[in-house]
Amino acid sequence: MTTTELPSQQGGVLARHQAALNEGRFLIQRCGSCSRAVYFPRELCPHCGHGELAWVQPAGTGTVYAVTTVRRKPEAGGDFNVSLIDLDEGVRLMSRVEGVPSSEVRIGQRVTARVVQQGGQGVVVFDPVASEGARA
Amino acid sequence: MNELKALRGSAAIAGVATFGCGEAPGYSDMELLANAARAAVADAGLKMSDIDGLCTASGGATMWAMPVVEYLGIRPSYIDSTMIGGSSFIAHLLPAMQALQSGQCNAVLVCYGSAQRSATFGRREVVASRRFLDPQPYESPYEPMQPLSAYALAASRHMHDFGTTRRQLAEVAVAARAWAQRNPEAFMREPLSIDDVLGARMVCDPLTVRDSCLVTDGGGAYVLVRADRARDLPRTPVYVLGNGTAVWNRQISSMHDLTVTAARDSGRAAFAMAGLAPKDIDVVQLYDAFTINVLLFLEDLGFCAKGEGGAFVEGGAIGPGGRLPVNTNGGGLSCVHPGMYGIFALIEAVRQLRGDGGERQVAGVKTAIAHGNGGTLSSQSTAVLGLAETL
Numbered sequence: 047m048t049t050t051e052l053p054s055q056q057g058g059v060l061a062r063h064q065a066a067l068n069e070g071r072f073l074i075q076r077c078g079s080c081s082r083a084v085y086f087p088r089e090l091c092p093h094c095g096h097g098e099l100a101w102v103q104p105a106g107t108g109t110v111y112a113v114t115t116v117r118r119k120p121e122a123g124g125d126f127n128v129s130l131i132d133l134d135e136g137v138r139l140m141s142r143v144e145g146v147p148s149s150e151v152r153i154g155q156r157v158t159a160r161v162v163q164q165g166g167q168g169v170v171v172f173d174p175v176a177s178e179g180a181r182a
Numbered sequence: 183m184n185e186l187k188a189l190r191g192s193a194a195i196a197g198v199a200t201f202g203c204g205e206a207p208g209y210s211d212m213e214l215l216a217n218a219a220r221a222a223v224a225d226a227g228l229k230m231s232d233i234d235g236l237c238t239a240s241g242g243a244t245m246w247a248m249p250v251v252e253y254l255g256i257r258p259s260y261i262d263s264t265m266i267g268g269s270s271f272i273a274h275l276l277p278a279m280q281a282l283q284s285g286q287c288n289a290v291l292v293c294y295g296s297a298q299r300s301a302t303f304g305r306r307e308v309v310a311s312r313r314f315l316d317p318q319p320y321e322s323p324y325e326p327m328q329p330l331s332a333y334a335l336a337a338s339r340h341m342h343d344f345g346t347t348r349r350q351l352a353e354v355a356v357a358a359r360a361w362a363q364r365n366p367e368a369f370m371r372e373p374l375s376i377d378d379v380l381g382a383r384m385v386c387d388p389l390t391v392r393d394s395c396l397v398t399d400g401g402g403a404y405v406l407v408r409a410d411r412a413r414d415l416p417r418t419p420v421y422v423l424g425n426g427t428a429v430w431n432r433q434i435s436s437m438h439d440l441t442v443t444a445a446r447d448s449g450r451a452a453f454a455m456a457g458l459a460p461k462d463i464d465v466v467q468l469y470d471a472f473t474i475n476v477l478l479f480l481e482d483l484g485f486c487a488k489g490e491g492g493a494f495v496e497g498g499a500i501g502p503g504g505r506l507p508v509n510t511n512g513g514g515l516s517c518v519h520p521g522m523y524g525i526f527a528l529i530e531a532v533r534q535l536r537g538d539g540g541e542r543q544v545a546g547v548k549t550a551i552a553h554g555n556g557g558t559l560s561s562q563s564t565a566v567l568g569l570a571e572t573l
Binding site for chain 2: 060064086111112113114115116117126128129130138139140141149153154164167169
C-alpha cells in the first residue's frame with residue numbers, strides 16, 4: 047500500500063474519493079498518526095481522532111466477510127449479490143462479487159477489487175481470485 | 183454508575199395503550215399517535231393537561247415533536263425527540279427518569295404512530311427520498327434492500343461462525359406466531375410451521391418473507407411518572423429498574439463484528455443499574471425485526487452464550503410453554519410492526535407485568551426485559567422492568 051497524491055477534485059473526502067473512482071482509481075485512507083487504515087473515507091481518524099489522513103492505494107485483495115443474494119424478478123434484472131469485503135489492509139466495505147452467480151459466493155472466499163463505471167460513477171466491485179478456481 | 187443506580191425504580195410506567203394496530207386505513211401517523219396517547223393518559227388515570235413531558239420520534243418528520251405538541255395541545259417543559267430508529271422509545275426512558283427526578287417535569291408521555299401499511303407514501307418513495315435526506319453513499323451504489331439485506335448479511339455470518347441453521351431461525355418465527363395466536367391484537371394468527379418458514383419466498387438469503395417483520399399500521403404510547411406518584415394512580419405501577427442505550431455504527435458495513443451487537447453494552451448497563459441478571463428475568467420482549475435479531479439479542483443480553491442462540495430457541499423453547507417466554511404478543515414478526523416496533527415491545531412487557539396478557543399471560547411475572555433495536559443493527563436500548571416487590 048503506497049501513499050498516492052490527492053485526487054484533483056476540490057472539497058471533502060467523499061467528493062475526492064468519488065473523483066478518484068470516476069478516474070478508475072480505488073483509494074482508501076491511512077492515518078498519519080496511528081497508521082491504521084480507514085474506510086469509508088473520513089475527515090478525521092475514527093481510531094485516534096487525528097485530522098490528517100493520507101490517500102493510499104490498497105492492494106485490492108480481500109476476503110468475503112458476509113454475503114447475501116437480493117432476490118429480484120427476472121424482468122427487473124434478476125437476483126444480485128451484496129457482500130461485505132474485508133480488504134487485506136484491515137478495512138471493510140460493502141460491494142458485490144461479480145463473475146460468478148451470487149449463490150456461489152462464499153464467506154472466506156478470496157476476491158480482488160475492480161473499478162467499474164455504473165450510471166456515470168465509478169464503483170468498486172470484486173472478482174473471485176482466479177487461482178482459487180471460482181472465476182467464471 | 184452509582185448515580186444511575188440511585189435512579190433505579192425512581193419512575194414507573196403508569197399507563198399504556200395501543201391504537202389501530204394492524205390495518206387502519208384512512209388514518210394518518212398523527213391520528214394513530216393521538217388516539218394511543220389519549221388512551222395511555224386515561225389508562226394512567228391522568229388528563230392530557232397533566233402531561234408536561236413529551237418523548238416522540240418519527241421515521242419521516244425530522245421536527246416531529248413540534249406537530250405532536252401542537253396536536254395534543256400540551257405545553258411540555260421536557261421534550262426529547264431523540265431519533266435512533268426503533269429503539270428510540272426505550273432509549274427515551276433514562277433521560278425522562280432524570281427529568282422527572284430533577285423536577286423538570288412530572289408526567290412524561292412517550293408516543294408513536296405510523297400508518298406505514300396504509301400510507302400512500304410507500305416504500306419506493308421512502309427509498310428515493312432517503313437517498314437525499316439520509317445518504318449512505320458507500321452502500322447505496324450496491325442497492326442493498328434495506329433494512330433486510332443488512333440483517334441477511336448478519337445472519338450469513340452467524341451461520342458461518344456458529345453453524346446456525348435456517349431451521350433455527352425459523353423456530354423464532356414459529357414461536358412468535360404461536361404467541362400471536364393467543365393475542366387478539368396480533369395481525370397474523372394463522373398457524374405457521376417450520377416448513378412454512380423454510381418454504382416461504384426468499385427475499386435476501388438466508389431470510390425469507392416469514393423471517394421478516396410485518397408492515398402494519400399502529401400507534402403506541404405510555405406514561406412515565408415518579409414512583410411515589412405512580413402508587414397513587416389506578417394501575418399497578420411498573421417500575422423502571424434499569425435502562426441502557428448503545429450505538430456503535432449506522433451502516434452494516436461499519437459494524438465491527440456482525441455477530442456482536444451494541445446490545446452487549448446496552449444490556450450490561452441496564453442490568454447493572456437494575457442489579458439483576460438474565461436469570462432473574464421472567465419475560466423477554468426483543469425487537470424482532472427479523473428472526474436473526476432474537477438470536478443475537480438473546481446472546482448479547484446474556485440469556486445464552488455467544489453463538490448458542492440457535493440451539494437455545496430449538497424445540498419451541500421461546501414459545502408458549504417453553505423455557506423462556508419471548509415476544510409474548512407475537513412480536514414484530516406476527517403482532518405489529520408499524521415502521522418502528524420498540525414502543526410495542528415495552529407495552530407488552532408492561533401488560534405481562536400487570537397480568538393483562540389474557541390467554542397469553544405468563545404466570546407469576548415479576549420482572550421483564552424490553553429491548554429495542556434501531557436502523558440496521560445500529561442502535562440498541564434495553565429496559566429492565568419490575569413490580570413493586572422487585573424494588
